[in-house]
Amino acid sequence: MELFLQYFFSGLTVGAIYALIALSFNIIYNTTSILNLAQGEFVVLGGLVMWFFLEKLKLPYGTSFLLSLSIGGLVGLAMERLTIRPVLKTADPLLLILITIAFSILLRGVLMFLFGKEPYGYPPLSEGEPIVLWGAVLQRQVIWIFIFVILIMIFLYVFFNQTMFGRAMKACAIDRVSAKLMGIKTTQMVMVSFILSGIFASLAGILITPITFVEYDKGPLLTIKGFTSAILGGLGSNWGVMAGGFLLGILESLTAGYIHSGLKDVLALLILLTMLLFKPAGLFQTAEQARLRKL
Amino acid sequence: MLQIRGLDVYYGKLHILKKVSLHVNKGEIVALLGANGAGKSTLLNTLIGLIVNQGGEILYQGQYIHTLPPEKRVALGITLVPEGKGIFKPLTVEENLILGSYSWYSFRKAKLLKETLEEVYTLFPMLKIRRKQLAGTLSGGQQQILAIARALMSKPSLLLLDEPSMGLAPNLIKEIFQYIQKLKRELKLSILLVEQNARSALSIADRAYILETGKILFEGDAPTIAGHPEVQRAYLGRDIDADVPL
Numbered sequence: 001m002e003l004f005l006q007y008f009f010s011g012l013t014v015g016a017i018y019a020l021i022a023l024s025f026n027i028i029y030n031t032t033s034i035l036n037l038a039q040g041e042f043v044v045l046g047g048l049v050m051w052f053f054l055e056k057l058k059l060p061y062g063t064s065f066l067l068s069l070s071i072g073g074l075v076g077l078a079m080e081r082l083t084i085r086p087v088l089k090t091a092d093p094l095l096l097i098l099i100t101i102a103f104s105i106l107l108r109g110v111l112m113f114l115f116g117k118e119p120y121g122y123p124p125l126s127e128g129e130p131i132v133l134w135g136a137v138l139q140r141q142v143i144w145i146f147i148f149v150i151l152i153m154i155f156l157y158v159f160f161n162q163t164m165f166g167r168a169m170k171a172c173a174i175d176r177v178s179a180k181l182m183g184i185k186t187t188q189m190v191m192v193s194f195i196l197s198g199i200f201a202s203l204a205g206i207l208i209t210p211i212t213f214v215e216y217d218k219g220p221l222l223t224i225k226g227f228t229s230a231i232l233g234g235l236g237s238n239w240g241v242m243a244g245g246f247l248l249g250i251l252e253s254l255t256a257g258y259i260h261s262g263l264k265d266v267l268a269l270l271i272l273l274t275m276l277l278f279k280p281a282g283l284f285q286t287a288e289q290a291r292l293r294k295l
Numbered sequence: 296m297l298q299i300r301g302l303d304v305y306y307g308k309l310h311i312l313k314k315v316s317l318h319v320n321k322g323e324i325v326a327l328l329g330a331n332g333a334g335k336s337t338l339l340n341t342l343i344g345l346i347v348n349q350g351g352e353i354l355y356q357g358q359y360i361h362t363l364p365p366e367k368r369v370a371l372g373i374t375l376v377p378e379g380k381g382i383f384k385p386l387t388v389e390e391n392l393i394l395g396s397y398s399w400y401s402f403r404k405a406k407l408l409k410e411t412l413e414e415v416y417t418l419f420p421m422l423k424i425r426r427k428q429l430a431g432t433l434s435g436g437q438q439q440i441l442a443i444a445r446a447l448m449s450k451p452s453l454l455l456l457d458e459p460s461m462g463l464a465p466n467l468i469k470e471i472f473q474y475i476q477k478l479k480r481e482l483k484l485s486i487l488l489v490e491q492n493a494r495s496a497l498s499i500a501d502r503a504y505i506l507e508t509g510k511i512l513f514e515g516d517a518p519t520i521a522g523h524p525e526v527q528r529a530y531l532g533r534d535i536d537a538d539v540p541l
């Protein structure tokens with residue numbers, strides 16, 4: 001039982017990170033129908049930039065944290081301005097997805113050039129003994145990760161249900177033409193979605209690095225994990241994809257614990273293929289609901 | 296109020312609107328009639344800026360607007376209720392209405408939003424009762440009313456309606472047309488009404504245009520158009536709601 005709980009907690013931890021990546025996928029997907037396959041690189045960017053501010057420049061933790069999030073958002077903005085905006089109107093979705101792959105290669109190259117190939121790490125948000133809960137050990141950073149995920153959920157809820165701007169983004173996701181008829185500038189929504197997406201993905205990197213270290217080429221695997229989570233939970237719904245993230249994290253951790261740790265990454269690919277073949281709309285929504293979202 | 300001169304619109308190589316000229320005066324209902332595929336929706340979509348015209352000009356309140364993007368035109372007071380209503384089905388009735396105010400809303404105008412919402416609810420009490428309901432669960436007629444109400448939320452001076460009676464039962468069509476008349480009378484709106492139900496449209500319109508394969512064929516006062524033998528033969532003979540005079 002303790003062992004199970006231990007696996008479960010570590011699954012929740014990884015799952016929280018997957019949930020954030022899946023969320024960043026979804027936010028862009030909703031406004032543009034693009035799958036941003038550079039998402040994993042934004043996670044790496046968050047971790048590396050955080051290291052730079054915290055360890056290299058010796059800035060305080062909070063300052064480094066906010067600066068790193070801003071860089072994540074800014075790179076998201078730059079990506080949208082330089083690579084997506086110029087072709088969004090004319091290019092078909094496949095070309096746009098290829099562009100995001102090109103951007104991921106570029107970003108990875110820049111990160112390798114700036115940081116080299118070695119792994120980076122820094123201390124967790126708060127030092128102290130791990131917490132023991134029903135016999136399972138929980139690092140303090142994990143608690144922080146959960147706190148941040150809950151904060152993000154509250155933010156999403158308030159943003160999309162209580163603010164005009166969030167509602168406009170939802171409208172844009174449901175029906176772009178009707179959104180335009182409301183006077184909504186849809187290109188602006190696209191821009192904001194890239195900024196938010198960059199922030200959420202780099203937050204994932206900032207939070208996970210004290211636990212797992214980060215190196216420049218971790219991006220593609222994280223992209224796959226985030227994408228699998230999004231497909232598992234059903235692209236389109238923020239809550240769905242986040243649930244997908246936690247589910248994938250827990251399944252992975254149980255597989256690694258009870259069967260073999262080498263199967264962990266295979267499992268994600270297996271889930272991805274199975275879902276795409278048999279239930280592309282995800283576990284929590286019907287194809288009809290998925291279609292309604294994307295008109 | 297609105298003046299269109301020599302409008303040319305193409306879909307690729309297809310010439311859809313051919314030198315169309317038309318105007319709407321302040322406070323009048325103008326009906327735009329024509330068969331399927333004549334280009335009526337294309338004209339409205341061009342007016343709001345979803346489609347860009349290759350030739351001609353659009354003047355609105357003395358200002359050229361044909362180079363402006365849709366959001367600027369909405370901000371100037373033009374609103375389109377599109378064919379098929381375009382409501383946000385997964386959102387609640389109230390969220391749909393709130394989105395209608397996007398063009399003028401700012402944080403400081405939260406109070407004005409509440410008031411405008413109440414005004415619209417007074418006009419359409421049915422929507423107030425159903426305000427928490429998902430828009431997709433409304434009946435077709437209720438969705439059409441929601442679409443019109445949402446358009447009013449933008450505080451327009453010119454309302455473009457694309458076949459508001461499409462797919463509705465005759466008694467509902469009558470109700471929608473009565474609402475449109477009310478908008479003109481009480482809110483002093485100028486309305487450009489695209490319809491296939493020519494007879495009903497002509498009965499509430501001040502003037503009318505007949506569009507045929509991208510060209511204006513006839514124009515004139517609604518009674519004159521209604522009495523025109525060729526119009527009667529081509530457009531009024533097979534009116535769906537011919538038996539339901541208003």
Ligand SMILES: Nc1ncnc2c1ncn2[C@@H]1O[C@H](COP(=O)(O)OP(=O)(O)OP(=O)(O)O)[C@@H](O)[C@H]1O
Pocket residue numbers: 306309311329330331332333334335336337338378491
């Ligand atoms: N996206 C498009 N690409 C190419 N041709 C189009 C497109 N949309 C419409 N058309 C063509 O333009 C012409 C005018 O279409 P439009 O929708 O404006 O007609 P309409 O008068 O609104 O007809 P209806 O009464 O059926 O709504 C039609 O021949 C149609 O086939």
Ligand SMILES: [Mg+2]
Pocket residue numbers: 335336337378457
């Ligand atoms: Mg039409």
